[in-house]
Amino acid sequence: MAKADRLEQLDLRREAEEQEYRALLITALEDCARGRWGLFGHTRDKQMAARVAPVLTELDDLAGSIDKMRGQLGIEPFALHPAFLASRGRADASAVGEPKQAKAWLERLAAQGSPD
Numbered sequence: 407m408a409k410a411d412r413l414e415q416l417d418l419r420r421e422a423e424e425q426e427y428r429a430l431l432i433t434a435l436e437d438c439a440r441g442r443w444g445l446f447g448h449t450r451d452k453q454m455a456a457r458v459a460p461v462l463t464e465l466d467d468l469a470g471s472i473d474k475m476r477g478q479l480g481i482e483p484f485a486l487h488p489a490f491l492a493s494r495g496r497a498d499a500s501a502v503g504e505p506k507q508a509k510a511w512l513e514r515l516a517a518q519g520s521p522d
Contacts, residue, residue, distance in 0.1 A: 413479065420475040424484065427468040431490065432515060434461045438508035446504045448497045465490070 438445040444454030445461070469487035476483060493507065502510075 416475055417479055420472060420479065423468055423472050423475070424486075427465065427472060427484075427486065428515070430461065430464060430468070431486070432512065434458070434465075435508040435512050435515075439505050439512060441505050443504045445494075446497070446507055447494045448501070448504050450496075 434445050442457075443449065444451070444458040447455070465487065469484055472484045472487075490511075493511070501507075
């Protein structure tokens with residue numbers, strides 16, 4: 407029974423951290439959607455990169471913790487973080503700007519509803 411209780415507690419912590427990750431990402435996306443560039447790393451502006459670095463670090467840390475718990479529980483890795491990371495990086499001149507990209511992400515997350 408003790409092992410079942412530990413696994414249940416671990417799963418509850420995982421769910422809480424996934425909700426925390428999602429809330430942090432949504433806050434960052436909303437900030438970006440209002441016109442504050444840097445979250446997606448489209449430019450090489452060092453000030454923008456420095457401004458979003460703490461958020462990106464926190465997202466990375468949370469995702470690592472979530473994946474560790476998911477591994478212990480025997481469930482698939484946390485898919486939201488790799489998807490977000492894949493959307494970051496330099497963009498070509500014809501790509502949509504970061505605010506539009508953030509709005510699209512917010513719409514996607516709203517359509518998904520609950521966390522990953």
